Amino acid sequence: MTDLTRLTAAETAARIAAGELTAVEVAEAHLARIEAVDEKVHAFLHVDREGALAQARAVDARREAGEELGPLAGVPLALKDIFTTEGVPTTVGSKILEGWIPPYDATVTRRLKDAGVVILGKTNMDEFAMGSSTENSAYGPTGNPWDLTRIPGGSGGGSSAAIASYQAPLAIGTDTGGSIRQPAAVTGTVGVKPTYGGVSRYGMVAFSSSLDQGGPCARTVLDAALLHEVIAGHDPLDSTSIDAPVPDVVEAARNGTVAGLRVGVISEFRGEGYQAGVMQRFDETVELLRELGAEVVELSCPSFTKALAAYYLIAPSECSSNLARFDAMRYGLRTGDDGTRSAEEVTSLTREAGFGDEVKRRIMLGTYALSSGYYDAYYGSAQKVRTLITQDFARAFEQVDVVISPTTPTTAFPIGERADDPMAMYLADLCTIPSNLAGNAAMSLPCGLAPEDGLPVGLQIIAPAMADDRLYRVGAAVEAAFLARWGHPILEEAPAL
Template identity: 60%
Template sequence: MTDLTELSANELIKLTALQMAERLRAGEITSVQLTQAHLDRIAAVDGPADGQGTGVHAFLHVNTEEALAVAAEVDAIRAAGGTAAQDLHPLAGVPIAVKDLIVTIGQPTTAASKMLEGWMSPYDATVVEKIRAAKLPILGKTNLDEFAMGSSTEHSAFGDTRNPWDLDRTPGGSGGGSAAAVAAYMAPLALGTDTGGSIRQPGAVTGTVGAKPTYGAVSRYGVIAMASSLDQVGPVTRTVSDAAALQELISGHDPKDSTSLPEPMDGLLEAARNGELAGLRIGIIAELEGEGFQEGVLARFQESVQVLKDAGAEVSEVSCPHLGYALGAYYLIMPSEVSSNLAKFDGVRFGNRVVPEGGGTIEQVMGATRAAGFGDEVKRRIILGTYALSAGYYDAYYGSAQKVRTLIQRDFAAAFEQVDVLISPTSPVTAFPLGEKLDDPVAMYNNDIATIPANLAGIPGISVPAGLSEGLPVGIQFLAPARGDATMYRAAAALESRLEEAWGTPFWAQAPDLAAVSEAAPAGVGNAPATATAGGEN
């Protein structure tokens, strides 16, 4: 067996999840070694749990004892051999992080809100049940914008998460914690949720791979609801193949989720390993390039399109004429569902209770609880949604937004009659400085302009790194028809592999040095190489 004197912890945490799994099965490393290396990395670079200081602050809770216990169990099963060892899931023993919107037994689930601070769930979400059954050690719960409402992870009640590429910038949102954990080598895999881009947009600005499966492909049972018709759980990884493998693990029909698709999602990893582009029809979405997109983002996008053409893909431009209305429709539909889903958090039915001084009526307790428990962005969306659903305005706002949603779904249906997948930049901008857009909600909302349409239509989407603009990651998004996840993974993996050939190294291996926050790193835990040379500078 190769121990960490031959394969250092620094090298170990920089393998892909599938490479880790292969070495575990071969007996070259143990799950305890692998899990401990990631726990040491978290201790070295993540900073205090309160979000103060210069650390990344990707985690709200670190699950040390349980993670090591699961790792030891996997090692014991493999050491014993026999049927039990053969029956282990291929990813067994590979650590994973979980967004703190997904309920877990034995760990707090807070949704990054004071309303749920310290809450311990009595049950596991279906995706967590699948993770536990496959024996992946859960490293902990990751930070997010409160109740998943935001695009920068600055709306967490427990402190900002920082982008590992530049600690003065945001990691995107709402799932910035999961993306930052993967980008900073604190976890090889993570789970996120995507309501309007909360997996893909953080993926784009942190240089990670983020995938939103077809709506209903992955169970939402046990995921604290934001907007039920839009929410979807998905993988956060460093490679497309890792994302495909994780989606295969967590997908499948769940009778506890009424929106769960009846058929399984098989063949995703096989599609990601295909890499064949000849004959694949790729459509450039005319409405998702140009005005509002940074010059460097468009440059990386155009370079990626050329790479696809050179590899044999058939590339053409398609129009989805109603996408210009997607942002407006989303910010009526989503807040309306938020106002309904969060109504139960009132200190009486759910949530931490705040009682006014001297006592009060039920209504006064509810008012005090919601005033103290919810942050400004959550309050903003509840108020907007309640207004949109109110008598006299329902048809004018919510009803009209649903009609626009139908038009967008028809746009995509027409586009997919012409092409197999669609392509666009994932985010119009690279990671922006912390605090830059906090006082301008509309500017913050515009970060999701390219990702929101997929949620409105229920189709799958994935963001893959496409290089750098002024030293910061740029992401490219692929969209596919509903249930076309395999085709999406095929196209994304093909671009990923060809860009890697051009760069001479995987993009995830180019992450910047984190020495500024890891001077006290435990022995054997090092820093990512500062060799970020992908793409050009703009």
């Protein structure tokens, strides 16, 4: 019998639509897989067995009634615990929201439900999406399915680990500085940060509003495109959502090619701190692109060396304001309310108990950077760097169609290795942060295993804003070429759990 958890989302949906499989048996197979392996992986914070089965039954009923099903109807999905889900807990990986049951669905949640996607549960993440390892979750770390003693990336480590361990074929992540792409890279999966404004942020708990972007995670480029199509598009409830047609990402994913494509390689994305095996696989991929008919152009984007510094002013500044609402007055944790303390004291005690160290660190940094008299020197200067980065990208895209780089400088590091060294942790996002600052579109997909540790290496593809389809056209071509070379998907090399 076919192991239903090994199918791609595209195959699963086609077989459900054809009546060869029921959505209920697909959901049950994945729930059984979760039961079997998630104790070890810890990808999920909450499994919504009843909700998933109810949705699967509804899809089956619609099919039996002869209704036409959408391209992902009946396909299971793991949803990052940063999206609100009506009636289902949403913690954002934080103690401060423990037990909170949102009364409303995020737009992404709503679109998934409307498309007949079966939401299995909510995935683990660094608290408030602040981190690159999922170790900052208040609910314990997640293991990388390739090696459970290593990190699955972050902040969306639960989502990447869920798909890499066949607990779901699809997941949703959010990417503020690399939180979709870096977890994809270190787990051998595909992750896409759409153009800023491409996917609604309504109901996605805000970390850094000008950088946050939700997007798809999958095991194949086509599956990511199918999911991208479901969640993308204008939302009147998000004033920053783009009011224009979504690029045809599915068509692009079905017709991958790089022939005649101009590909830029950024000289700033190599050097000290980059693992040898990562650069080896990246350089081989550059060679592969040449063989496939692409023209490779060396480029310099000098402002990219300032991206990390700008990011660590902008993101904490915005978070300090966005997280102010967690004050124990209306929802979530309330500590010290014994009838003798003032509202101010209760707010203070709750924030002390409810937020983890990294969140507190960023709130303090951001509050300082935004304080009267410092705003121009810190937030203002960082915004100017951001403009320079956007201009560097604009110049690059005058010469090339896409830019490529390693997604992360290293493969998955051991849990605990960087936990006490925030600067070392921040370096994991060196190559991904510029795209958040510029608001363009970027993908990570596997490009091999590093020879020295046998762990997945990610290739990052960056396209101009609104040209998300280019990621899928290039990504599908690279994926097909590697599949032909390896003879099987890279995840099949991961050890059994």
